[in-house]
Amino acid sequence: MQSILKHGRSLAVGVDLSKFFDRVNHDLLMTHLGHKVQDKRMLGLIGR
Incomplete structure (x- = not known):
């Protein structure tokens, strides 16, 4: 998210x-x- 903000984006969303x-x-x-x-x-692999 820090990288997104450094590249001029004004919004970043984190999801857990x-x-x-x-x-x-x-x-x-x-x-x-x-x-x-x-x-x-x-x-x-996804099923595991």
Whole structure:
């Protein structure tokens, strides 16, 4: 974020996703990603 501000941007947003994956429906997420991501190896890594 500091780099963004140094390059003249007037707004930077920080997001903490640490709790997101504890609460998200993993089956729904993987189903949605399966429609977007064609690489089965990548899906396997994400699923872990």
